[in-house]
Structure formats: C-alpha cells, structure tokens
Amino acid sequence: ASEKPVKAKEFDKELFKRSVEYNVRTLYRKNLEEADAQQIFQAVSYAIKDRIVENWMETQKAYEKEDPKMVYYMSMEFLMGRALGNNLINLKAYKPVAEALEELGLDLNLIEDQEPDAALGNGGLGRLAACFLDSLATLGYPAYGCGIRYRYGMFKQEIRDGYQVEVPDNWLMNGNPFELRRPEYAKIVKFGGYVSVHTDENGRNVFTQEGYQSVKAVPFDFPIVGYGNGIVNTLRIWDAEPVECFQLDSFDKGDYQKAVEQENLARNIVEVLYPNDNHYAGKELRLKQQYFFISASVQEAVEKYMRKHDDIHKFYEKVTFQLNDTHPTVAIAELMRVLMDDYYLTWEEAWEITTKTCAYTNHTIMAEALEKWPIELFSRLLPRIYQIVEEINRRFILDIQQKYSNVPGVDVQEKIRKMAIIYDGQVKMAHMAIVAGYSVNGVARLHTEILKTQELKDFYEMFPERFNNKTNGITQRRFLLHANPLLADWVTAHVGDDWITDLPQISRLKVYADDKKAQQEFMNIKYQNKVRLAKYILEHNGIEVDPRSIFDVQVKRLHEYKRQLLNILHVMYLYNELKEHPELDFYPRTFIFGAKAAAGYRNAKLTIKLINSVADVVNNDPAINGKIKVVFIENYNVSNAEIIFAAADVSEQISTASKEASGTGNMKFMLNGALTLGTMDGANVEIVEEVGEENAFIFGLSAQEVINYENHGGYDPMEIFNNDQDVRKVLMQLINGTYAPGDPELFRPLYNSLLNTQCTAKADTYFILKDFKSYAEAQKKVEAAYRDEDNWAKSAILNVACSGKFTSDRTIQQYVDEIWHLDKVVLK
Numbered sequence: 118a119s120e121k122p123v124k125a126k127e128f129d130k131e132l133f134k135r136s137v138e139y140n141v142r143t144l145y146r147k148n149l150e151e152a153d154a155q156q157i158f159q160a161v162s163y164a165i166k167d168r169i170v171e172n173w174m175e176t177q178k179a180y181e182k183e184d185p186k187m188v189y190y191m192s193m194e195f196l197m198g199r200a201l202g203n204n205l206i207n208l209k210a211y212k213p214v215a216e217a218l219e220e221l222g223l224d225l226n227l228i229e230d231q232e233p234d235a236a237l238g239n240g241g242l243g244r245l246a247a248c249f250l251d252s253l254a255t256l257g258y259p260a261y262g263c264g265i266r267y268r269y270g271m272f273k274q275e276i277r278d279g280y281q282v283e284v285p286d287n288w289l290m291n292g293n294p295f296e297l298r299r300p301e302y303a304k305i306v307k308f309g310g311y312v313s314v315h316t317d318e319n320g321r322n323v324f325t326q327e328g329y330q331s332v333k334a335v336p337f338d339f340p341i342v343g344y345g346n347g348i349v350n351t352l353r354i355w356d357a358e359p360v361e362c363f364q365l366d367s368f369d370k371g372d373y374q375k376a377v378e379q380e381n382l383a384r385n386i387v388e389v390l391y392p393n394d395n396h397y398a399g400k401e402l403r404l405k406q407q408y409f410f411i412s413a414s415v416q417e418a419v420e421k422y423m424r425k426h427d428d429i430h431k432f433y434e435k436v437t438f439q440l441n442d443t444h445p446t447v448a449i450a451e452l453m454r455v456l457m458d459d460y461y462l463t464w465e466e467a468w469e470i471t472t473k474t475c476a477y478t479n480h481t482i483m484a485e486a487l488e489k490w491p492i493e494l495f496s497r498l499l500p501r502i503y504q505i506v507e508e509i510n511r512r513f514i515l516d517i518q519q520k521y522s523n524v525p526g527v528d529v530q531e532k533i534r535k536m537a538i539i540y541d542g543q544v545k546m547a548h549m550a551i552v553a554g555y556s557v558n559g560v561a562r563l564h565t566e567i568l569k570t571q572e573l574k575d576f577y578e579m580f581p582e583r584f585n586n587k588t589n590g591i592t593q594r595r596f597l598l599h600a601n602p603l604l605a606d607w608v609t610a611h612v613g614d615d616w617i618t619d620l621p622q623i624s625r626l627k628v629y630a631d632d633k634k635a636q637q638e639f640m641n642i643k644y645q646n647k648v649r650l651a652k653y654i655l656e657h658n659g660i661e662v663d664p665r666s667i668f669d670v671q672v673k674r675l676h677e678y679k680r681q682l683l684n685i686l687h688v689m690y691l692y693n694e695l696k697e698h699p700e701l702d703f704y705p706r707t708f709i710f711g712a713k714a715a716a717g718y719r720n721a722k723l724t725i726k727l728i729n730s731v732a733d734v735v736n737n738d739p740a741i742n743g744k745i746k747v748v749f750i751e752n753y754n755v756s757n758a759e760i761i762f763a764a765a766d767v768s769e770q771i772s773t774a775s776k777e778a779s780g781t782g783n784m785k786f787m788l789n790g791a792l793t794l795g796t797m798d799g800a801n802v803e804i805v806e807e808v809g810e811e812n813a814f815i816f817g818l819s820a821q822e823v824i825n826y827e828n829h830g831g832y833d834p835m836e837i838f839n840n841d842q843d844v845r846k847v848l849m850q851l852i853n854g855t856y857a858p859g860d861p862e863l864f865r866p867l868y869n870s871l872l873n874t875q876c877t878a879k880a881d882t883y884f885i886l887k888d889f890k891s892y893a894e895a896q897k898k899v900e901a902a903y904r905d906e907d908n909w910a911k912s913a914i915l916n917v918a919c920s921g922k923f924t925s926d927r928t929i930q931q932y933v934d935e936i937w938h939l940d941k942v943v944l945k
C-alpha cells in the first residue's frame with residue numbers, strides 16, 4: 118500500500134505543464150501553438166483526470182477494506198453541468214492550474230468554456246442529485262449515483278423569431294475526457310415475454326421469464342471529487358448495447374425479427390432524456406429507460422454485496438437505495454425479484470430486506486407529475502415485475518382491511534380506492550414507494566407538511582413514522598466558490614475559508630452588514646458581476662443592458678405554476694405606467710428571464726414568445742429612455758446559471774403558494790446576495806425565516822389560502838378583470854395586438870387561461886390575477902429599497918450571511934443521520 122499522504126499532495130506546476138503539452142502531442146500530434154481550444158480543453162482535462170484517478174483508486178481501496186454501508190442514489194437525472202472547473206475547485210488546484218496555464222499563454226476560463234454541460238437532467242430534481250453527490254464526497258460518505266448515460270441530454274434552446282426551438286444536445290460529440298467505460302461490469306436486462314412457473318425438486322415454485330428481449334447495460338463511471346479530502350466517489354451511468362447473439366446460422370424468420378428488434382431496443386433506450394419537468398406523459402420508452410437502469414443498478418448492488426458477504430439477509434446493513442422521486446421506484450419490485458428468483462428467498466424474507474433498503478423522496482404535489490402506468494403496458498413490458506407488484510398490492514390491501522375494518526366511521530372500500538397500488542387499470546408508483554420503503558421525505562418543511570396533511574394524508578395516518586422532511590440544499594463550492602470568485606474571495610478575506618466546507622460559518626459576515634466599507638466593497642463586486650453578465654448578454658443576445666440598473670432575475674424551468682406569466686404581465690403594466698406618466702421617477706430595471714419549456718407544453722412556449730415580444734417592444738421604445746430592459750437568456754443551463762446568480766439583485770421566486778416543493782435556485786441567489794421577491798412557498802419560507810422578513814419581499818396568497826380556494830371555490834378572476842383597470846388594460850393588450858401587431862390573436866390562449874371566457878375550463882388556476890396587486894406592491898418596495906443603496910447592501914450581505922442552512926452538506930448530513938445511517942470514511 119502506498120504511504121503517500123493523499124491530502125497534502127503538492128501541486129507540481131511544471132509537471133502539470135509538461136503533461137498538458139504531452140497530451141496535446143499524443144492525442145492530436147500537435148504542439149500547444151497548433152492545438153485549437155477544444156484540443157487544449159481535452160489535454161488539460163486528461164492531465165487532471167490522471168490526478169483524480171489516483172485518489173479514485175485510493176478511495177475505492179479504502180471502501181473495499183473498511184466495508185462501510187453505502188447509499189445508492191437512484192435517479193433518472195443528474196444535471197452535472199461542467200466537470201473541469203468543479204474538479205479543479207474540489208482538488209484545491211483551481212488557482213495554481215490557472216497560473217500554470219497562464220504561463221503557457223492560456224486562459225483557464227476560455228478553456229472551461231470549451232466543455233459542454235453534462236445536462237442529463239431537466240431542472241431542480243436533477244441538479245439536486247448533482248449537488249448531493251458533491252456533498253457526499255466532500256463529507257466522506259460512500260456513495261454511488263446510479264443513472265442513465267443519455268446520448269442526448271436536455272435539448273439546447275434556440276430562440277428564433279421569439280419562439281423556442283429545440284436543438285439536440287450532442288454532448289458526447291468530442292468524447293468525454295472524464296468518463297471511464299467499465300465493460301467488465303456489464304449486465305443483461307430483460308424485457309417482455311412471459312413468465313413460466315415450474316416446481317423444483319424442493320417443491321418450490323420457480324419463476325422464469327421466457328421469450329424476452331434483452332439489452333446489455335454497460336456502465337460508464339464519472340469521478341465525483343470531494344473537496345480537499347482525497348475522496349473520489351462514483352457516478353455510474355448506464356449505456357445500452359445490443360447483446361452479441363445475432364446467430365446468423367440458425368435464424369428462422371422469428372429469430373431474425375427478434376434479433377432486429379433487440380438491436381433497435383438497445384439503440385433507442387438511452388437515446389434521449391425526456392425533456393418534461395413536473396409532467397408525466399406515460400410513454401412506453403420512458404418505462405423501458407426506468408427498468409433498464411434500475412435492473413442494471415440493482416443487479417450490480419447485489420453482486421457487489423455478495424462479493425464480500427455470504428448472508429444476503431443482511432443486505433440492508435450495507436446498502437440503502439434512495440429513490441429520487443418515483444422514477445426509479447421499479448427498484449422495489451426488481452430487488453424483490455432478484456432476492457426471490459435468483460437467491461431463492463421467501464416472500465417474507467425478500468420483503469423484510471426490500472423494505473429496509475428502499476427510501477423515497479417526493480419532489481412535487483403537482484397531480485400531473487404523478488406516475489401511473491397503465492396495467493396493459495406495465496405487465497406487457499415487465500411481466501415478472503408486474504406479478505410482484507400485484508402481490509405487494511394484494512398484501513397491502515389485506516393490511517388496509519385489517520387495520521380499518523373495525524374502525525367506526527372509516528369506509529374501507531374508500532381507503533382501498535384511494536390507497537391501492539393497482540387501481541382503475543393503473544399502477545401507482547408513489548403508492549408502491551411509500552408502502553415498500555422505510556422512509557418518505559419531502560424537500561422543504563412546508564412541502565412535507567402538505568404531504569402529511571393533504572396529498573398523502575391516508576398514508577401518513579397509516580405509516581406516520583416513515584414521514585420526514587429534508588429541506589433541500591445546494592453546494593456552495595460550485596455556486597459560490599466557482600461561480601463567483603470575487604465574492605468568494607471577499608467572504609474569505611472577512612471570515613476565513615471555513616465556509617467552503619462548513620457554510621454556517623458564513624454567518625460571521627453579519628457583523629459587516631452595517632459596515633460602510635464592507636457595503637461598498639460588496640456593491641462593487643456585485644457591479645463587476647453585473648458587468649460580466651451584461652457582456653454575456655451582449656455576446657449571446659445582442660442586447661445592451663446597463664449594469665447600474667436593478668438586475669431582476671427569474672431563471673428556472675417554464676411552468677404555469679412558477680408564474681413567469683405574472684412577472685411579464687407586471688412588466689407590461691410598468692411599461693404602461695411609464696408611457697402614461699413619462700415624468701415618473703422610475704429606477705432603471707433589467708428584467709432577466711431564462712427558461713426552457715417542455716417541447717409539447719403550449720402555454721409555456723407561448724409565454725416565452727410573449728416575453729420576447731414584450732422585450733422587442735420595450736427595448737426599442739425610445740420614449741421610455743431605456744428605463745426598462747427585458748432580456749430572455751437563451752439556453753438557460755448550469756454553466757450560464759453560474760454567471761447569472763452572481764449578478765442578480767432580485768431573485769424572483771413567485772410560484773403559486775403550495776406548488777413549488779422547495780426550489781433550489783432561490784438558495785443560489787441568496788448565497789450570492791440577491792434579495793428574494795417571493796411567495797410563502799417551498800423553501801422560501803425557510804429562507805425568510807433565516808434572513809428576516811425585512812430582508813426579503815414577500816407577497817401573495819398563503820399555501821393554506823390557495824388550498825382553501827382549490828377545495829371550496831370562491832375565486833373569480835372576472836371580478837378582478839372588471840374592477841382593476843391596470844389588470845384589465847394589460848390583459849386586453851394580450852388580445853389587441855399590442856405585442857403581436859401582425860397576429861392579434863396570438864396570445865389568446867394565455868388570456869383564456871386567465872379568464873376563461875368560454876366557461877369550459879377553470880380559469881386562472883395559478884392565481885396570477887389574484888396575486889397581481891400584491892406582487893406589484895412588493896415590486897414597488899423593491900424599487901424603494903434599492904434607492905437606499907447602503908441599506909440594500911446591508912440586506913444583501915445579510916442574505917449571504919444567513920444562507921448557511923441551505924448548503925447541501927447540511928441536507929446530506931440529515932439524510933445520513935436520520936435515514937441512511939452511514940459512517941464517514943477518512944483517508945489516511
């Protein structure tokens with residue numbers, strides 16, 4: 118064994134420079150002067166990977182030796198973003214490498230820009246998974262991320278004529294320097310066919326799947342570097358390959374057909390990430406993706422365990438599966454299958470292990486996001502898995518009957534109808550995840566309370582001990598240390614650098630909140646970051662914005678419940694005000710949007726068009742003297758997010774209360790010193806609790822008020838339309854061609870969604886008009902507050918100082934203490 122101290126390894130500048138030159142030579146037969154930017158990026162990345170691999174091997178050796186319990190974070194999405202800069206940060210090598218490259222005449226920032234984002238995720242849920250991996254490695258907990266190596270990640274968004282156009286994201290085009298293909302760990306995954314039962318010599322029923330199609334799952338490993346501790350965990354994502362069994366000699370027509378189908382299955386299965394966020398579409402290929410990566414991951418987890426242990430009954434002592442929403446829930450039935458069919462355990466034995474292994478995180482209460490698979494599809498694709506789900510359901514219904522049959526006032530049939538896993542021709546994945554797991558958690562305090570008292574009330578009554586809250590968090594290493602080096606250095610200069618691994622230490626900044634010098638320094642850093650963003654906007658959008666204006670930012674997926682429409686309607690209102698009162702003393706404001714819409718989501722896409730149409734009119738109207746600018750940042754993603762958060766003054770977190778489970782962008786803004794303008798929803802509640810209401814702008818209905826309206830009616834948007842002339846004017850502008858001169862009907866669907874003039878569907882289901890006035894008032898307060906620059910700086914510094922709770926290190930520590938019960942591994 119090597120005695121090298123892993124931590125204190127000095128960075129050898131000259132060695133690094135030589136290895137970059139060497140890599141360019143061997144990879145491209147070029148010297149540094151001849152190589153292009155992409156080739157330099159590759160050469161630098163391979164040099165860094167060499168260093169990572171050493172720590173990776175040491176870490177895995179330590180895990181092998183200490184045999185700790187491991188968490189497998191099962192997720193359809195890992196929204197990793199770029200790796201190079203983050204790896205350098207976590208190796209504590211960022212500055213020395215930047216210097217070394219400078220000595221070679223190279224700019225690390227430009228090299229970083231050569232790397233495509235690993236966008237294997239849609240939004241919040243996928244980025245949370247990525248933050249969790251960073252925190253797990255940094256805290257020294259043994260963990261695997263398990264997912265899919267999509268050939269195409271989240272689409273690239275182009276804006277043409279104001280409309281979103283989706284462009285394929287060919288992220289692997291130039292190869293990926295950080296990944297490692299591991300064919301030795303390949304697994305076979307079976308689909309379709311039928312189940313045959315026979316009795317073996319011991320009188321046991323043996324179930325075998327026959328007539329199936331199979332796909333080979335081949336893992337690719339990505340190193341997850343912990344911050345400054347030598348730990349390197351693994352993100353294992355599965356690629357699909359055809360099984361090599363094209364038997365040309367023996368094929369009859371049936372075999373040939375099947376062989377072709379198998380090959381197609383392998384080709385299709387990991388082709389592309391479904392770009393839906395908070396919306397379930399029931400696509401067959403999506404279920405195939407789910408079972409594909411889950412079967413491979415579960416097989417691997419069991420095999421890995423059995424390589425070191427002989428008693429499968431104690432599996433849960435060494436392994437826990439965290440299911441990132443219901444997408445990987447088929448893991449429950451897959452684990453049951455492996456235990457019973459491959460290891461010959463009884464149902465009861467397998468059930469005990471499974472229910473002590475699996476834990477489920479709920480990320481949404483949006484009804485349209487709940488996964489309910491049609492029985493026909495589910496049983497055809499996964500016949501053996503379906504049998505197991507049926508049995509789980511059968512036994513669960515018996516439990517319900519046993520528990521409630523003799524309870525006065527309880528309608529047992531009603532309970533079964535609401536709680537069954539299989540009902541009405543559908544398999545309800547959330548119900549299975551709750552029934553077959555040992556933990557159910559929400560992602561912010563308010564969200565967990567809503568789960569317990571509304572959405573999952575019946576389940577909470579039956580299994581109260583399973584429910585718990587884990588308020589989300591973010592990694593300060595990517596979202597402050599890497600994204601905002603000016604502020605990071607400033608924080609370190611004032612309170613030391615402990616915050617990098619212990620974010621609550623950042624509260625020591627509080628004493629500087631009132632300090633005039635600190636305030637000026639802070640505002641100056643914010644200004645420089647605004648200049649950086651303004652440059653990005655000019656380069657990418659061709660729009661000039663004034664860094665002295667208020668940067669008011671809403672970046673997140675486009676969804677009606679997130680209410681980008683409320684924001685842009687308010688901009689339309691402000692513009693009307695300015696036109697009517699040209700003398701108005703108005704503080705210049707830049708409204709910045711960034712959002713991708715699911716490809717088939719009509720109102721979301723139309724909202725993007727509206728934002729761009731308003732931008733066209735407002736940005737080009739000399740009458741308002743540049744006082745309002747509207748910018749839609751194309752292709753919002755993890756890498757440009759890092760620039761955007763750093764430059765924000767105002768953080769728009771304006772979801773309909775009760776709908777945003779947590780939000781995590783809200784935390785990234787706070788960490789970078791933006792003030793929250795938001796509803797009492799998700800983690801906003803906890804943000805305000807930490808920073809104080811006087812340092813945020815809160816407006817709108819409460820979650821309980823929204824829920825009451827939803828349950829009892831009583832809100833009529835027409836009343837607001839008829840009585841509020843400002844709202845009326847803005848709404849009329851949606852249908853009179855103000856923003857669509859050639860096609861006045863263009864925005865009619867948005868108008869209808871708010872007012873329902875046909876009385877067909879419900880109107881304004883997200884309470885946009887109801888909250889409009891309160892939002893406009895909050896926005897007035899924002900403006901007034903910004904005019905008092907010292908006080909604004911004070912609030913902004915306090916936001917940074919009070920962000921300690923929202924590190925994903927805290928979240929992960931709570932998962933470890935209260936759900937997973939892992940032990941830290943320390944490298945010597």
Ligand code: 26M
Binds near residue numbers: 392398486
């Ligand atoms: C489902 C079926 C088919 C295709 C896609 C989906 C799907 C994909 C992503 C459904 C939901 C998806 O993500 C939901 C999500 O991102 N939820 C967010 O999770 C964050 C982390 O917990 C929270 O902060 C956000 O509030 C929540 O909206």
